[in-house]
Amino acid sequence: MKSSSYLKERNVFIMAKKSDPIVDFAEIREKLDNLGSNYRKPVQVIDKDGNIVNQAAFDSFTDEQLVDFMKKMVWERALHEQTITFSKQGRLGFYAPTSGEEASEMGSVSAFEPKDFLWPAYRDLPQLIQHGSTIEKGYLWSRGHVLGNLYDENYRNWMPQIIIGAQYVEAAGAALGLKKNGENNVAFVYTGDGGTSQGDTYEGLNFASAFQAPLVAFVQNNKYAISVPREKQTAATTLAQKAVAMGVPSVQVDGMDVLAVYLVAKAAREYAVNGNGPVLIETLTYRYGAHSSAGDDPKRYRTKEEEDEWHKVDPLIRLRKILIEKGLWSDEQESEYADQVKKECKEALKKADKEYKQTTIEQLQNTFEVPTPNIKEQIAELEAKESK
Numbered sequence: 139m140k141s142s143s144y145l146k147e148r149n150v151f152i153m154a155k156k157s158d159p160i161v162d163f164a165e166i167r168e169k170l171d172n173l174g175s176n177y178r179k180p181v182q183v184i185d186k187d188g189n190i191v192n193q194a195a196f197d198s199f200t201d202e203q204l205v206d207f208m209k210k211m212v213w214e215r216a217l218h219e220q221t222i223t224f225s226k227q228g229r230l231g232f233y234a235p236t237s238g239e240e241a242s243e244m245g246s247v248s249a250f251e252p253k254d255f256l257w258p259a260y261r262d263l264p265q266l267i268q269h270g271s272t273i274e275k276g277y278l279w280s281r282g283h284v285l286g287n288l289y290d291e292n293y294r295n296w297m298p299q300i301i302i303g304a305q306y307v308e309a310a311g312a313a314l315g316l317k318k319n320g321e322n323n324v325a326f327v328y329t330g331d332g333g334t335s336q337g338d339t340y341e342g343l344n345f346a347s348a349f350q351a352p353l354v355a356f357v358q359n360n361k362y363a364i365s366v367p368r369e370k371q372t373a374a375t376t377l378a379q380k381a382v383a384m385g386v387p388s389v390q391v392d393g394m395d396v397l398a399v400y401l402v403a404k405a406a407r408e409y410a411v412n413g414n415g416p417v418l419i420e421t422l423t424y425r426y427g428a429h430s431s432a433g434d435d436p437k438r439y440r441t442k443e444e445e446d447e448w449h450k451v452d453p454l455i456r457l458r459k460i461l462i463e464k465g466l467w468s469d470e471q472e473s474e475y476a477d478q479v480k481k482e483c484k485e486a487l488k489k490a491d492k493e494y495k496q497t498t499i500e501q502l503q504n505t506f507e508v509p510t511p512n513i514k515e516q517i518a519e520l521e522a523k524e525s526k
Contacts, residue, residue: 174375241453245399306342332363393421
């Protein structure tokens with residue numbers, strides 16, 4: 139049996155160890171929180187009230203460029219309004235609403251060149267169309283038609299990825315290919331805040347970082363992964379700071395400010411194309427509608443008060459205010475242009491309606507360049523049925 143003096147000395151030793159740990163994890167956690175706070179200074183050119191907060195950056199744009207950005211955002215808003223109407227009429231397949239994300243999407247895609255390789259997610263049809271595709275092909279893709287995946291050879295595009303985050307892995311490979319080929323181009327890729335909860339996102343970004351591949355990666359943080367709020371997806375203060383683990387520089391940008399998004403994306407492209415490796419950009423934006431045309435109801439997971447606050451910082455309102463003050467834009471001009479875009483959407487759907495209807499056999503044949511054994515069996519089975 140141990141003596142009382144031994145036990146007393148042992149307790150003192152244990153207490154000393156507890157009061158003086160070799161690693162202070164609480165301190166480390168505090169540093170992580172501070173790291174996130176450093177990131178939480180989103181780049182802005184125009185604030186939420188439509189005031190210019192970075193005059194030098196604003197002055198770098200010509201009047202023509204400012205009007206062009208306004209037109210692109212009006213184009214996307216009108217595209218969405220007409221497309222969601224078609225969807226509700228049962229004339230399309232899958233559709234992911236984009237209203238509210240115009241600055242994030244149009245500002246970013248405008249910073250890239252035709253031979254830069256775009257890897258979109260399913261909410262990124264507007265960027266795909268702006269990067270050399272067409273509205274008609276977007277509608278064909280929504281219907282699952284193979285022609286919706288064929289693009290102008292003068293542009294580098296890939297079909298929208300349905301698997302969350304998987305496009306990051308694909309884009310990393312494309313970026314490495316561009317580097318090995320010695321091309322003066324980059325790959326650029328999109329996912330939402332929910333995509334940062336998927337392993338593929340980290341694997342793709344880590345791969346690109348390890349090989350210093352020219353990749354510009356966007357996380358469009360619209361606050362919800364379907365119905366899961368951003369704050370319930372991760373304990374990280376920001377999503378941008380997650381890139382630190384892969385050795386990738388990153389930044390937050392006001393995703394409702396089209397000028398800021400463009401300038402940040404342009405700077406990222408220049409950094410990546412010059413052999414410095416990948417960049418991650420978190421755009422702070424908001425999805426005004428449902429997650430998709432599949433039928434989720436935003437009223438079940440967010441409040442009207444929250445939505446009203448975000449509608450006040452609508453990216454179109456922000457730039458519209460400045461352009462009207464400069465005499466470069468008017469409500470009449472905007473209405474006429476939106477009507478024109480909606481007419482183009484209607485014509486695009488008519489063209490899509492005239493395309494041949496794919497058979498089940500053709501869809502199976504188009505799944506892989508060389509059908510797998512089980513798909514060959516299915517094709518043979520269907521052909522046998524049709525021959526009777």
